[in-house]
Amino acid sequence: MIWIGELIYFKIFADESSSGKPSKTSTIYGVAGTIRLLAGTYVLVITSRKEVGSFLGFPVYRVESMKFLACNEALRFSNSQEKRDEAYFMSLLKTVEATPGLYYSYETDITVNLQRRCKLMEAWTSKPLWKQADPRFVWNNHLLEELIEYKLDRFIIPLLQGNILKLLLYHAFEPICVCVACSCLSFQVTQLKLKSSPATFTLLSRSLRSFKYGVTGTRMWRRGANLEGDTANFIETEQLLELEGFRCSSLQIRGSIPLLWEQIVDLSYKPQLRIIQHEQTVDFYLNAAEIIIIITIIISENSAKALAFLHFQLLLQPQVVERHFNDLYQRYGETIAVDLTDKHGDEGQLSAAYAEEMQKLPNVRYVSFDFHHVCGSSNFANLQVLYDKISEEFEKQGYFLIDKDGKILEEQRGIIRSNCIDCLDRTNVTQSYLAQKTLDIQLQRLGVFTSNEYISMFPEDYVKFRTLWAEQGDEISLEYAGTHALKGDLVRYTWDLKSMVYKESVCISLLPFVNAFFDVSQDALDLVSGRYTVSKSNPSPFQLNSFESFSYLPVASALLIGGLTLTTFSLQQAARNAQHYVSSVVWAGVTAGAMALVKANGRQFCSRPRLCRLL
Numbered sequence: 001m002i003w004i005g006e007l008i009y010f011k012i013f014a015d016e017s018s019s020g021k022p023s024k025t026s027t028i029y030g031v032a033g034t035i036r037l038l039a040g041t042y043v044l045v046i047t048s049r050k051e052v053g054s055f056l057g058f059p060v061y062r063v064e065s066m067k068f069l070a071c072n073e074a075l076r077f078s079n080s081q082e083k084r085d086e087a088y089f090m091s092l093l094k095t096v097e098a099t100p101g102l103y104y105s106y107e108t109d110i111t112v113n114l115q116r117r118c119k120l121m122e123a124w125t126s127k128p129l130w131k132q133a134d135p136r137f138v139w140n141n142h143l144l145e146e147l148i149e150y151k152l153d154r155f156i157i158p159l160l161q162g163n164i165l166k167l168l169l170y171h172a173f174e175p176i177c178v179c180v181a182c183s184c185l186s187f188q189v190t191q192l193k194l195k196s197s198p199a200t201f202t203l204l205s206r207s208l209r210s211f212k213y214g215v216t217g218t219r220m221w222r223r224g225a226n227l228e229g230d231t232a233n234f235i236e237t238e239q240l241l242e243l244e245g246f247r248c249s250s251l252q253i254r255g256s257i258p259l260l261w262e263q264i265v266d267l268s269y270k271p272q273l274r275i276i277q278h279e280q281t282v283d284f285y286l287n288a289a290e291i292i293i294i295i296t297i298i299i300s301e302n303s304a305k306a307l308a309f310l311h312f313q314l315l316l317q318p319q320v321v322e323r324h325f326n327d328l329y330q331r332y333g334e335t336i337a338v339d340l341t342d343k344h345g346d347e348g349q350l351s352a353a354y355a356e357e358m359q360k361l362p363n364v365r366y367v368s369f370d371f372h373h374v375c376g377s378s379n380f381a382n383l384q385v386l387y388d389k390i391s392e393e394f395e396k397q398g399y400f401l402i403d404k405d406g407k408i409l410e411e412q413r414g415i416i417r418s419n420c421i422d423c424l425d426r427t428n429v430t431q432s433y434l435a436q437k438t439l440d441i442q443l444q445r446l447g448v449f450t451s452n453e454y455i456s457m458f459p460e461d462y463v464k465f466r467t468l469w470a471e472q473g474d475e476i477s478l479e480y481a482g483t484h485a486l487k488g489d490l491v492r493y494t495w496d497l498k499s500m501v502y503k504e505s506v507c508i509s510l511l512p513f514v515n516a517f518f519d520v521s522q523d524a525l526d527l528v529s530g531r532y533t534v535s536k537s538n539p540s541p542f543q544l545n546s547f548e549s550f551s552y553l554p555v556a557s558a559l560l561i562g563g564l565t566l567t568t569f570s571l572q573q574a575a576r577n578a579q580h581y582v583s584s585v586v587w588a589g590v591t592a593g594a595m596a597l598v599k600a601n602g603r604q605f606c607s608r609p610r611l612c613r614l615l
Contacts, residue, residue, distance in 0.1 A: 030104065030157040032066060033143020035093075035527070037534050038086045040072035042093065044143060046157070055204070056247075058108040063159065066102075068093045085540050088610075095524040101207075101475050102139060102159045105129075110160050111137040111206060113238045114249035115400040115412060128153035137162075137206040137236070142530030161479060162205035162235065199448070201439075202240040203468050205476060207233075221522040221609055224261040224276075229323030231255035233423045235476060239435050241442055245404025248446075250438045251332065252416050252431050254423045257339070257354050258324040264608075273346035273421075275353055321357040325364050332415035334397070335364050336390055340371040340420040340430060347421060365393065371426040383433045390416075399438055401445070410445075428473035435469065522609040532611040541610040563591030 032044040048064035068090075078086065103110060109117070109132040117124075124132060130148065135141050139161040147156050208230075222232040234255035241248040260276040328335045337358060341351040351368065358366035367389055375382045387394070397414035416434060420426035436455060443449040456462050523541075526532040570584040 029061075030106075031147065031155050032063075032157060032159055033140045034071075034146045035068070035143055035534075037089045038078060038082050038536060040070065041146075042068040042070055044068050044096075044140070052103070053202070055105060055108060055110050055202070056114070058105050060103055060105045060110060063099075063102040063104070066097045066099070068097065081540055082536070088541060089527065089534060092524040092527050095521055096528050099139075099161070100478050101161050103162065104157050104159050106157070109133050109158070110204070111158060113206075113236065113251055114240065114247060114402075115251075118400075118402060118406070118408065128156065130156045130158050133158040134206075136208050139207075140528070143528060145530075161207045162475070199241060199243040201465070201468070202242075203237070203472055204240065205235050205237045205472055207235050207476070207479060222256075223263050224256050225258040225320050225324060227260075227320065229258060229320050229325075229327060231258050231324060233476075235423070237431060237435075237472070239438065241439065243446055243448065246401065246446055248399055248401050248442045249412070250399040250435070250442075251412060252418065252434065253328070253332070254418050254427045254431065255324075256423055257341075257350060257419055257421075258321050259350070259353060259357065260320060261350060273350050275350060319357065319360070321354075322361060325361055328415065328417065329363070333412070334393075334414035336393055336397075336414065336416050337364055337366045338386065338390070338416060338418045338430065339366065339368045340418060340426040342372055343368070343370045350421075365390075371420065371430070375429075380429055380433065383430060386430070387433070387437065394434070394437070395441070399442060401442075424473070424477045428469065428476070432466065432469035432473075436465065439465070523611045526609065526612045563587055563594055567591055 026047065028045045028047060029049045030046040032046060034041055034043045036042075044066055046063055046065075047067050049061040050064050051059055052062045053060055109129055111134040112120075112132065130138070130144060130153065137160055138144070139159045141158075144156055144158070225231045232255070235253065237252050237254070239250045239252075261273060262276060263271050263273050325335060325337075339351055339354060341347045341354075343351060355366060355368060358364065367386070369386045369389070374385055393414070394416065397416070398410055398412050400408075400412045401410035402408050416431075418427045418430050440449065440454045443455070444451055444453070449455075455465055523532075527534070567584055567587040570587055
């Protein structure tokens with residue numbers, strides 16, 4: 001039984017003894033939503049939290065642990081196939097329970113950036129939190145639908161996936177302690193020496209994780225854009241500076257290259273990139289209203305008019321790239337698209353296709369910058385070359401600034417959109433560099449720095465600034481790829497090359513292995529985001545994907561290992577008897593053939609999403 005108490009306090013009674021008293025009582029800090037599986041409804045509750053700081057004066061919490069609780073016991077009436085399916089769904093819910101980087105606040109919405117919220121009417125803040133929230137960035141948007149239907153506004157908690165990192169800069173003649181709230185579950189304390197007043201620096205990243213508003217998923221399984229122009233790994237990062245009543249906000253965004261492309265996991269170290277019908281990236285998708293219009297026209301026996309309407313609609317459907325940047329313009333203003341990909345190999349072909357499409361957009365500036373060629377593995381100071389290309393427009397875009405009375409002094413009039421292939425490591429480094437430039441401009445504008453002073457001239461502060469950006473990169477990388485950011489240590493400390501090389505080697509070694517054989521997070525995301533709906537009328541996910549990679553993998557592995565063993569043994573015997581050379585050649589041929597067969601069908605031997613197709 002579940003009793004709902006005041007505000008966010010819940011009592012959960014696992015069972016009752018003969019005396020009628022509960023045998024187990026737990027404290028629940030919020031309800032994150034519900035989901036219906038074959039056996040009934042499960043409610044997702046927050047069982048542990050940690051206060052990590054505040055957003056515009058309101059406490060913000062990070063979810064430490066969650067749990068799905070069954071609301072009924074209908075599984076005993078299910079058949080064997082349904083029980084098998086339910087067990088798989090429950091394993092996915094276990095993955096969801098371990099989702100990293102979920103944040104929330106009981107008192108304010110954290111999904112909307114400062115500039116937008118300052119322009120909203122006062123009546124907006126009187127609405128329930130879920131109505132205030134930007135649905136693009138509400139991680140549990142689908143899970144909240146049933147709670148919204150029953151008008152349980154009081155208990156609905158929108159969760160933001162991303163990270164919130166905070167740095168308190170105390171500028172004084174005497175050193176004062178500084179508290180840094182990071183996503184590594186701890187507070188760090190240090191001392192800073194500057195020359196003015198206390199300042200608070202906050203870094204907040206909002207990941208688009210709602211299936212209705214974007215491409216939800218993990219690295220390899222969700223690349224590029226969908227037909228609506230929404231991209232994978234789309235993240236809005238807001239850098240906030242609060243000083244003597246003034247509040248500054250600057251935004252940057254990242255997202256996968258907005259083309260139809262894929263990079264499906266196989267047994268190779270670096271799977272091949274493939275552009276899907278690049279020359280025909282027109283969206284031929286018709287929405288429900290348009291389909292109804294066409295059917296109505298056909299029913300009225302006016303087929304010529306129906307064909308004319310259909311042709312008209314197809315011509316008006318914007319290209320994927322155009323649709324993507326039209327949406328960005330509506331939300332953020334003029335956009336500078338910074339492409340950090342390599343200009344050779346598979347990346348080069350994808351980059352060339354992207355550049356070709358961007359030439360058709362007169363209102364968007366496209367800047368190609370081969371990060372690896374210019375900066376190598378550690379020469380990040382060479383990003384000045386990129387900054388010199390865009391500095392004039394970048395500074396014109398500006399930032400948002402309000403005074404202590406809430407009066408708007410400056411507005412951000414555009415956005416920088418950065419991307420590499422994964423929108424992780426190269427993008428993290430580039431965004432932190434541009435954020436540093438913005439911070440210098442803001443501190444000079446507020447009188448903390450003179451025109452000849454920069455944050456890099458204050459080593460302790462500079463390290464803290466870089467650390468926050470590195471922590472952000474790690475958190476985003478964990479959410480999308482499953483490992484820490486590869487270049488995080490060089491963002492933290494420019495001199496820690498050995499640490500970076502070691503960490504990058506470990507991550508690079510683990511990532512293909514994890515993606516190929518142990519990644520079920522895509523199915524988990526498809527389930528909780530609503531992209532896949534559980535229903536007894538739907539075919540079993542095991543029927544949707546009849547090829548079981550793990551049932552074939554042991555056979556292939558046994559053939560390879562057996563073939564190598566017999567080849568080695570026969571070669572050893574051949575030293576004593578020349579006749580064994582023939583058997584050695586035969587077994588070597590069998591082994592080579594098995595290896596070629598496995599490699600040619602590499603995708604089939606890898607774990608892949610069961611619930612939804614890739615596009």
